[in-house]
Amino acid sequence: MKTFTEVIEYLFARLPMFTRDGASAINPDVDKTLLLCQALGNPQNKFKSIHIAGTNGKGSTSHMLASVLAKAGYKTGLYTSPHLVDFRERIRVDGEMIEQQTVVDFVNNHRKLIEEIQPSFFEVTVAMAFDYFAKVNVDIAVIEVGLGGRLDSTNIISPELCVITNIGMDHMNILGDTLEQIAGEKAGIIKPNTPVVISERQNEIQQVFIQKAKEGNSPLFFCRRLLRS
Secondary structure: OOOOHHHHHHHHOOOOOOOHHHHOOOOOOHHHHHHHHHHHOOOHHHHHEEEEEEEEEEHHHHHHHHHHHHHOOOOOOEEOOOOOOOHHHHHEEOEEEEOHHHHHHHHHHHHHHHHHOOHHHHHHHHHHHHHHHHOOOOOEEEEEEOOOOOOOOOOOOOOOOOEEEOOOOOOOOHHHOOOOHHHHHHHHOOOOOOOEEEEEOOOOOHHHHHHHHHHHOOOOOEHHHHHHO
């Protein structure tokens, strides 16, 4: 495949996509993402990161954090989804989208691997983003969860900080039909001994985050309490 258009058409046509195929496009674990990244030399371990999950506000939070970090002088990667117009919106460094040729080269160089592992569209884009961030030597990358958290493809990173925004009733056919179940899935990004900031203290689910943080000895902060202090 020689052109960016051909590569994007290949990715769209070849790989399962949640926006087109629904829940059947989601693999119920991170195994294929790990296989992809292992073949790429585990790029997710070569840069620092911040991981962001939640129902509402995770996209805007990701963009704001990336902007602040870039303004502070850090070379900052940003991975978000979905894209609105251009696939490259998903992968940025200091606000600049990944170059078309970089996308073309990644798919052409790893097409055999992709067809052997048969990952989802999202899993390929996550691996592509991590590979790109490692190769351009970002100081830190802000990584937005695609869906849920615990089993999301992005959940193979070891971040410096986890952020969880507001929790609402979303993707109930996948994440559960109660706020507690959904919060449990989102809380899956919390890593041992890693600080986590919760944007809103919701009385009915706060214990989910408190318990998860306690299990991993993870410092836990509720944003509204920080703002009042």
